[in-house]
Amino acid sequence: MVGSGGREHALALRLLASESVGEVVVTPGNAGMRMAPQRFAPKVLRSVAGNPVEVAVHEAVDLVVIGPEVPLCAGLADELAARGLTVFGPTRAAAQLEGSKAFMKDFAVRHGIRTARHEVVRASGELEQAVQRFGEAPVVKADGLCAGKGVVVAESASEALDAARGMLSGEAFGDAGKTLVLEERVEGAELSLHALSDGERFVLLPAAQDHKRLLDGDRGPNTGGMGTHAPAPLATPELVERARREIFEPALRGMAAEGNPFRGALFAGLMVTPARELVLLEFNVRFGDPETQVMLATIDGDLGDALDGAARGALDPAALAPAARHAVCIVLAAHGYPEKPRTGDAISGLDAAEALEDVSVLHAGTAVSGDAIVTAGGRVLGVRASAPTLTDARERAYAAVGRIQFDGVQFRRDIAARAFGEILS
Ligand SMILES: Nc1ncnc2c1ncn2[C@@H]1O[C@H](COP(=O)(O)OP(=O)(O)O)[C@@H](O)[C@H]1O
Numbered sequence: 001m002v003g004s005g006g007r008e009h010a011l012a013l014r015l016l017a018s019e020s021v022g023e024v025v026v027t028p029g030n031a032g033m034r035m036a037p038q039r040f041a042p043k044v045l046r047s048v049a050g051n052p053v054e055v056a057v058h059e060a061v062d063l064v065v066i067g068p069e070v071p072l073c074a075g076l077a078d079e080l081a082a083r084g085l086t087v088f089g090p091t092r093a094a095a096q097l098e099g100s101k102a103f104m105k106d107f108a109v110r111h112g113i114r115t116a117r118h119e120v121v122r123a124s125g126e127l128e129q130a131v132q133r134f135g136e137a138p139v140v141k142a143d144g145l146c147a148g149k150g151v152v153v154a155e156s157a158s159e160a161l162d163a164a165r166g167m168l169s170g171e172a173f174g175d176a177g178k179t180l181v182l183e184e185r186v187e188g189a190e191l192s193l194h195a196l197s198d199g200e201r202f203v204l205l206p207a208a209q210d211h212k213r214l215l216d217g218d219r220g221p222n223t224g225g226m227g228t229h230a231p232a233p234l235a236t237p238e239l240v241e242r243a244r245r246e247i248f249e250p251a252l253r254g255m256a257a258e259g260n261p262f263r264g265a266l267f268a269g270l271m272v273t274p275a276r277e278l279v280l281l282e283f284n285v286r287f288g289d290p291e292t293q294v295m296l297a298t299i300d301g302d303l304g305d306a307l308d309g310a311a312r313g314a315l316d317p318a319a320l321a322p323a324a325r326h327a328v329c330i331v332l333a334a335h336g337y338p339e340k341p342r343t344g345d346a347i348s349g350l351d352a353a354e355a356l357e358d359v360s361v362l363h364a365g366t367a368v369s370g371d372a373i374v375t376a377g378g379r380v381l382g383v384r385a386s387a388p389t390l391t392d393a394r395e396r397a398y399a400a401v402g403r404i405q406f407d408g409v410q411f412r413r414d415i416a417a418r419a420f421g422e423i424l425s
């Protein structure tokens, strides 16, 4: 497993719990993954530093799972495959679905997938006229990877122009911003839907919802995600079926037809409009973080078999099935997040939180310092609980959060609170 976040911690634990898996090696891993969970003994989870290709070859692993988008877009899957390894994660060519928003938008148009009307802008001379062609201020998106910071939902045309100029000049995001996508703003509620695909067949995972703003009531700055729940009540079976037909089928067929079959996790960021139309906002070419933390707690089946099958082009779509459970994950962030997260605050109560039934504490920005676990990044921990109902999962997750302390901790108190009375009124 390549990565070091909460997503990878959750994946590693679920893989260890899979009958098909004997051992998990994570590179580089994180402090949480280095605390070997006893309940899986004699199976072990090891963290190893080094170049991922060399680690995978040296450890002679049967399967490599790549977590984050940056190595995928840089072609790590291709490099590993060239060394004879089996890889869960798309090739560099297929990863363009996330690596270039202009590619993704043109692809969606080519294959009849509903997405917000857009224009690609590459030169500042074209900018003003392009902005004017949108009735309201367009959303401004840097083409390339920007760690979730490359989108500005502008309130006015002048704000959109300012943001776009900063990007085009290279000042804001370097080369990643020198091509822009302007797109129509869409109102509604956001939904995260994931498919595991072997390039041809696919299986959908339970729909999740993220809470991206820092503060309760969706206020404050955007973050990498402050909490999730799954399955999302917003995603009725009918809606999921439409997403399958209108988005995943044409996308996966289209990638294969264009010579870039997609093997890995395809994550569609969707807007559900008040008229219950599905609009594709973006594709990601890997598991979402913190969506993965809740999705994995709401499926039954052997994850190792599913990922291995997808990697080998022989996915059994029955390998994973929805569980009769609900999960909520609450992110604990460091003081100063997202602008300037403070590091080095000692964390207590981790064992007490995990002593609660069906609670897991998934590490992201933590480090070991002497005998203590300390904060070492913006999003520090994901506290996940599962239960037969969403209400119980939510209560359990907050009970666990109440047992964890560190100075300056920030978390939202309304994760999953609006899951039922969605914004669709
Ligand atoms: N067309 C749009 N209309 C309204 N909001 C949007 C639109 N596109 C993006 N957003 C908002 O901006 C966020 C980030 O955009 P997204 O395309 O997901 O890029 P990234 O995740 O790469 O930053 C979305 O989660 C959504 O809240």
Ligand SMILES: [Mg+2]
Binding pocket: 269, 282
């Ligand atoms: Mg997004």
